Amino acid sequence: MSHQALIAILLLSPFVGFLLNGTRFRSQNYVLAGAIATGAVFISFICSVMLMMNLIDSPAEQRRLTANFFEWISVGGFKVNAGFVVDQISSIMILIITGVGSLIHLFSIGYMHHDKGVTKYFAYLNLFVFNMLILVLGDSLLTMFVGWEGVGLCSYLLIGFWFSDAAKAAAGMKAFITNRIGDAAFIIGMFILFFSFGTLNMFELNALAPTTVEASWLGAATLGTLMLFIGATGKSAQVPLYVWLPDAMAGPTPVSALIHAATMVTAGVYMIVRLNPMFVAAPNTMMVIAIVGAITAVMAATIGLTQYDIKKVLAYSTVSQLGYMFLAVGVGAFGAGMMHLMTHAFFKALMFLGSGSVIHAMEGEQDIRLMGGLKKYLPITHFTFVMGWLAIIGFPFFSGFFSKDEILWFAYSSARGSVFLWVAGALGATLTAFYMTRLMALTFWGKSRVPKEVHPHESPWIMTIPLIVLAILSVIGGFIGVPHAISEYLGHIPNYWEHWLEPVIRKLPEVAGEHSVSEEFALMGTSVTLALISAFAAFRIYTNGKGTNEQIAKALGPVYKAVDNKYYVDEAYFAGIINPLVKQSQNLWMYIDVNFIDKTTHVISDMTKGAGSLARSFQTGNMQQYAMYIGLGVVVVLTFVLMR
Structure with missing residues (x-):
């Protein structure tokens, strides 16, 4: 089968699933609806794997599969095709979208079986996947923007899915309006780049990117990329447009796993990596990206310390982890940013689905103060959640360890990094270890605080199988990108990730006087040690009754109050x-x-x-x-x- 046919099937399969379920949206046959939707995304996953194999079999300089289906816009000299491209970057994204997406669809069959709007829910999920694929496969900014707006619409529909509840409907509107602010800047950025370079095709823009960096804030590349980044702050929930994502937990839990962990919120990171030559030419923009990413990583992590809603803790964790990705691309570590995008998709989707399993077992309860000791009732959920927890805190040799420490190393050693950015990243990692261990302790460990009328039970196999698969990926996913400093101690495992992305990533100038391997190990050891100490402290505080949030709140006074109120x-x-x-x-x-x-x-x-x-x-x-x-x-x- 030709790659054009594979790309067509990849795109159209979830759209057909949307049409099939959309025309029968009143049906309550959750098995049929789930089978149609899951099957549609799984077909796309098979196509993604086949396209990836085609790329692997091609020479490194020829790894680009294109499909131009028709001429979309033709006005004078301005032409835009309905063109789609699978290359080293987009191939990673489509595997994440369809692979993790298939697991989330499968989980949803068990989680949403009781809902009267289950068929409509699956139709929305398929429509979201369709638009997300357009976003990452489009060969021009305009085509990307179609998917960009499409996922924004689907996010609104899914966050406010239970719209009869005024608070949930308001959360959907908040997400929609906040994203429109960023999208207005995205449009301005497209205009600036088009009038400056004469094209919106991303590959042509990369070829036309200035080879010398722009020192001025008023340069075309700087202004254009800065506007695009503002668009990314809305879509990817960065300061100051992050406020919609925690409220977005009002939607069904699998929606949080798909949209707010694995796919949509990473669109801004993908956009920057896709246009990395243009961003490299705008050091002022990259400085802003790195600073905003560092601030977001630390700020969201501090808020996560005080949350009691299991999904809200994970929501602020997502905002914080997205901050790490932007910190990475801001210092020119585009490969590390993409690596963390992938590992985060594994372990955060796992934990969101795990929280869904907990909520299912607790008959809808989300307050972790009313849980505790659940590991004996939910052995599979607990074990898989532990794998995600170890990955996100950066425990050595779990997936998050490789991507997080690679980001911290580049934050320090890159030509556009600094010791201050490393300190911010290390602080964020330390806080992450604390609040995620707090979540584990209050939910699964210690004494049970479950109300007597609630009888926790393990989820059915259709929900636990996705957890097991994601747990495996959370453990081994990082080994495709083992840093050079560690690889020689692990049998000289090649850094497949770096080699794969190298042809499409523009490198920054080397720093005068290369940093030593011992320096990298020292920083790695420091960050890991701080995280482990923080995790142990949280374990001691929240499992054996020697400390509570009330005592901490009393000790910190107004500081705790400000954090508890999300800095107002x-x-x-x-x-x-x-x-x-x-x-x-x-x-x-x-x-x-x-x-x-x-x-x-x-x-x-x-x-x-x-x-x-x-x-x-x-x-x-x-x-x-x-x-x-x-x-x-x-x-x-x-x-x-x-x-x-």
Whole structure:
């Protein structure tokens, strides 16, 4: 089968699944709906594997499979094709989207079987996958933007899936509006790049990227990439547009695993890696990206320390881990950023689905203060969750260890890195180990605090199989990208990840005086030691009753209160932006709409009505009155004639 046919099937399979379930959206046959949706995504996964094999069999310089299906836009010299490309970067993304997506669809069959809108839910999931594939396969920024907006729509539909609940509907609207702010900047960035370079094709833009860096903030590459990054802060939940993602936990839990862990929220990272030559030419933009990523990683991690909703803890963890990815690409470690994107997809999807298994067992309860000791009731969920926990805290030789420490090393040693960025990254890792161990302790370990009326039980096989597969990937996934400093101690395992991406990644200039391997080991040992000490401290505090959050809150006072209230960011947005906008809108409505437009239309309508009433008074049907009017008319005409 040709690669064009494989790309077509890859894209259309989930869309067909959407149509099949969408036309029968009222059906409550969850088995049929789930089978259609899961099968559609699995077919796409098979196509992804076959396309990846085609790339592997090709020479490194020829690893690009293209498919131009038709001419989409042709205006003068501006032409955009419905073109899609599978190369080293997009092949990774489609394997994650369809592979992890298939597991999440399978899990959803068991998790959503009781829901009356289950068929509609699966239709939305398939539509999301279809749009996500357009996003990562599109060969131009405009095609990417179609998928970019498509996943935004699907995110709105899935977050607000239970829209009869006002809070859940509001969470969907919050996500939609926040993303539109970033998307407006994305559009501006596209205009800047098009008017500066004459194309929106991403491969042509990369070829036209300046070979010398722009020192000015007003350069075309700098302004264009900066606007694109602002778009990424909305889609990928970075400071200051991160506020939608924690509220997005209002949707079904598998939605959180698919959208807010493995796929949509990583779109901004993918976009930057795809356009890495253009971003390398804009060091000011990359500096902003690195700083924002570092701030996001630390800030979200601190908020995670105080959350009690199991999904909210994972939500802030996701924001923090996305910060690590942006820190990586900001210092030019594009390969490390993509590596963390992949490993995070494994272990965070695992933990979101694991939280779904816990919620299923707890009959809907999400407060970890009402859990504890669940490992004896949920042995498979507990064991797989432990694998995800070890991966996210960077325990040696689990997947997160390789990607996280590679990011920290580049944050320090890169030409655009610094010791301050390394400190921020190490602090984020230390905090992550603490709050994730706190989550484990309060949920699975220690004494049971489960209410007597709740009877926890392990999830069915259709939910535990995806957990097992993701747990395996969370353990071994990092071995395809073993850093050079470690590989010689592991039998000289090649860094397959680096070799795979090398042809499509523009490297930064080397730092004068290369850093030593001993220096890398020292930093690695420091970060790992800090994380392990932090994890042990959390274990001691939250499993044996020697400490509680109340005691910590009392000790830290206003600092804890600020963190517990998420630094009052939402309140600041309402006080400084939303409420003033609403007030000004009300004023504009009162003075312009009500007092001017409405009154003007009322006056005009009254005048028209009065003129109509006057004209109607002449239409009485009385012949004598008509004769009188005719007589008066004759008199007036004769008088006018005689006066002349």
